[in-house]
Structures are given as structure tokens and as C-alpha cells.
Amino acid sequence: MAPSPADPARPSAAPTATPTAPSVPSADRAAAEVDRVVIENVAIATVDAHDTEYASGHLVIAGDRIESLGAGRAPADLANVVRRVDGTGHLATPGLVNTHHHFYQWITRGLATDHNLFDWLVALYPTWARIDERMTYAAARGSLAMMARGGVTTAMDHHYVFPKGSGDLSGSIIRAAAETGVRFTLARGSMDRSEKDGGLPPDFAVETLEGALAATEETVKKHHDPSFDAMTQVAVAPCSPFSVSTELLRQGAELARRLGVRLHTHGSETVEEEKFCHELFGMGPTDYFESTGWLGEDVWMAHSVHMNDADIAAFARTRTGVAHCPSSNARLAAGIARVPDMLAAGVPVGLGVDGTASNESGELHTELRNALLINRLGPHREAALDARQALRLGTYGGAQVLGRAREIGSLEAGKLADLVLWKMDTLAHASIADPVVALVLGAAAPVTLSLVGGRPVVENSRLLNVDEDAIARATRDEAQRLARIAARG
């Protein structure tokens, strides 16, 4: 358990804090006139280092932080309590953290449904290359709304399609996240290896090396907030080995390290990608990434399905993170990532929805279940993952790979108050005694309350900051407009 910020002898929030990292508020801030929210009579899965759980406990939130939590009722003498929540019948967990997504795909769902990755990409690139700012904004709102209503409190978008003259796509995505009220990482993607250079995307769908690097740097400088309570962060994120030049990977890594931000890309997703890397670069994806500066504790990779023992050891040695996307990997017949082996080796692993053109549900809470089920189809069988490990992947593991484990990902005093109250007393879950098992293995649980930095985002399964029905209409209209434009060629 991290020390309480109210303890003047222990001003730092987390035992892992480094001298250069932003510190949590001093004792004065928490003790003084900050408004408090008290949640009581609630089962709590903290997902802290010891997997501490309380069958019936309380949480005290002061401003945007968790002030205290524990078994039984909250202290009776708390000042400035502006809200009391009776959590009877609920499970409180850290908010879910999504680590890989492509928001724009919300308006190209349900297409190319029986393809592997490369065929699916080739089928969809010509449509994707027609997106504009209005479409991107609507799709981002749809993606964010779907995740937030299902308990996501930190979202990310790996956006890598920037057609010429399409407007301020990055700005529109960041605006959509701010409006929804969730914490957000924009991974500014890019592609510069088109068909003429042996890549997969058509020539008209890519940027130049110089253009991509300059636009990425501008996005970081304009939007990245390094502070403890940041709502928006930016990562450098060239798309994949088969759509990006070696030089863009190399210079992208240098750029990220110069600017002090994280690096993200796709890697080791399919056997076709592995073959591509061997043919073009004379080595497998992990060796290729290492040769371009793309292994390190500031890197997280989407998928990492086709990893041999040496690849996993290299990720563990360098603390390179992985965004595990079980539904998308199944939809595109990519394979089963070796998550139990990665965890045993010490690789940080989070969960990802992936783009909704390869995971139409767009929900992260179902990925907890799918991560457990799909990994049990692998060689470790019933020992592959348990329910608590699955919950950890979707919360603390996600915070780790986004570089935010000091601030979010577990319920501990001093951390940001990003949490979810799941309703577990209805037909779907009431007969399951263990609430964590019910959450992970049962049907998707309704969200009674979700908080991001102490601010409510969902109440009684409804989004508070945006109009879900209006978003549904806008995304339908933009999907139809994109389909019409794409059909004209």
C-alpha cells in the first residue's frame, strides 16, 4: 500500500517514485478544504502489489486523488464530504486502461469480415485514405463513448492515417477525448512505406518521412502534458514494419527520446509480418525493432503474437511493454499471444481493444474475459491466466505500458481517483459469490459510477458528458458519407 499523502513524513505517493518524477500533493493540500466523496459498503479489488481486496470496504476521495481506503466504514469525522455513495451490491476496481486502438475505424466496422491481417488491410486502406476531420471526430466520439460506458477511464488512440488536406485530425481526436471526460494518450502514428517501396499501403495513403516526423513533433509540443494528473499525453507511433521505413522507425525513436515521450507501434502480429521482415530485413521483427532502437522501457508494442523464447527474453530484459488484443487477434486469425510466458518473464502487459474494424464490439471489459479464455486455449491450458490476472492486465498492466503506473491502474492512497463501481447484484451476476470472478467470467457488468480524477463520467450506465444517442446518429451518418466517397474511388 502506498503511504497516505496526509502523512507528513511520507510526502511521496508511490514507493517506486523517482526524484525526477512529478510528486503527489503535499500533506496540506489533502488535509485542507478539498471536497471529499465517500464510497462505502462496497467490495474492493485494489489491484495493488499484493492484490489486496476488501469484501466490504470504503474509499475516500479528496479532490482528484484517493485519500484513503480500507475495510469497513469510512472514518466518521471527515470534513467537506460533498457526496456519499452506498456501494452495496457493487465491486470497485481501478478504471480500465485501454492500450491499443484506432478510433477512426469506428466508421468502417463490419467490413472484410473473413480476411487475415494483410488482406484485410489491403481491402480497407483505400477507404481509410478518404477520412477527413469530421469523420475522424465522429468516429473518435463513438469509440470513446463505447469504451467509457464500459468502465474505461484511460483511453488511447493510435492514429496513423493522415490524408493530405484532411484537417487537424489529432486536434479533433484530443477534443473528443476531453469532451468524453476520460484520460487519454494519443499515439501519433505515421506511414511512409507504400507499395512502391515494398510496403503494404497504397502510395496515396502515406506521408513523407520528413512530413511525418515534423507533424509528430508538433503534436507532442502542442498537446503532451507530462504532469502527474495529465489528461492528455502523446506518444510517437510509426505504424508497423510493413508500412514504415527503417529510417522513420530510427528517427522516430530518436525524436521520442529527445522529447521525453513514449514510443508505440505494431509488432509480431502475424506469420505474414514475420515473413515480410525476414525477406526485407534478413531478421525477425524483434531483432529488427532492436536494431532500430525500438526495445526499451519507454516502448510498448501492440500484439506481439509471434514471439519465440529469445524475443520474450529481449522484451523482459529491456522492459518493453505489450498491448495484448485477444479479440482482434482472433478476428484476424493472427494467433494467440504468449501472455503467460511474457508475465512469467516480467514483461509488462496491458490489454487493447484494437481498432473496431477488427473488433466490432469496441469494448475493453470483454477483453478481460477473452484474454483469459483465449490464453487457456494455448499450451498452459487452465493455468494460463486466472480472473485476478485478467483484471490486472486491464488495469495496472495497462497503466504500466502507458508509463502511468505511479498515477493510475490500482486503488491506492495518493493515486488519481480513476475507478469504477460495477453493479453485481442483478440477474447476470448475483449468484456468483466472488465478485472478481463474476466481473471477468460473467456477462458484461453495468457501470453504476465511474470517476476520472474524481469527476463522474458514467452514472447508472449513462454517459454524463456526451449524448450517446447523438453520437450514434453522427457515426452512422459519417460511416455512410465515407462509404459513398470511397465507392466513387
Ligand SMILES: [Zn+2]
Ligand atoms: Zn492495431
